[in-house]
């Protein structure tokens with residue numbers, strides 16, 4: 001079966017988007033997602049995005065990480081899908097229904113409400129027992145936020161000085177996080193600006209993580225470190241994050257269509 005795809009990215013966090021809303025595709029599984037995402041033998045992407053019909057929203061967005069794991073949310077892909085769809089839409093994800101709206105060559109997304117309670121992250125026991133990486137003993141204990149998907153956030157003096165490629169995998173799979181976790185290393189520049197690097201669950205170092213920007217921003221806001229509208233600067237560029245009085249997170253930023261192509265389903269399944 002010949003399948004069309006659209007290659008997209010949000011600040012360099014890249015996606016292969018398959019659209020099964022008008023006509024079904026064969027069932028997607030972890031192995032097929034991993035094969036498509038492989039950067040040498042597949043098409044290559046951080047996440048594979050599969051659009052399907054929905055009974056509860058305008059359509060459904062399924063998200064598969066580079067390692068094949070299916071997850072609840074993807075901020076950058078939400079903006080890419082808004083661009084592809086071409087108009088405002090409510091999108092069902094396994095992390096909840098989000099609202100997307102194309103805007104100025106990108107999109108704005110209502111990501112819903114953050115959850116801070118430990119069993120919603122989830123974490124297996126009280127956060128202050130996370131085994132801090134060697135040499136980090138002096139830093140304050142991290143925070144954890146669920147914005148559809150789980151995030152741990154460390155505030156450090158200089159995010160660029162942290163060997164995130166080394167410690168990311170260790171924290172991602174720490175037994176404290178039964179579902180693994182996305183690892184955010186942030187520096188507060190001032191009350192309107194955060195610098196952030198992310199080791200993503202199931203994908204590793206990415207140029208940007210939209211949900212990581214949301215989680216880090218609301219954690220900093222909750223701690224009174226920044227205003228309730230901030231710019232988050234990631235290696236791939238800037239996102240604008242706001243946490244409104246109704247407890248909903250809004251993310252605004254660019255989205256890009258790189259190219260389109262097609263492949264034989266049997267090549268990867």
Ligand SMILES: N[C@H](CCC[C@H](N)C(=O)O)C(=O)O
Nearest residue numbers: 074075076149200201210211
């Ligand atoms: N790695 C994430 C999913 C992709 C999130 C990221 N690409 C974004 O833009 O939010 C997880 O396993 O929860």
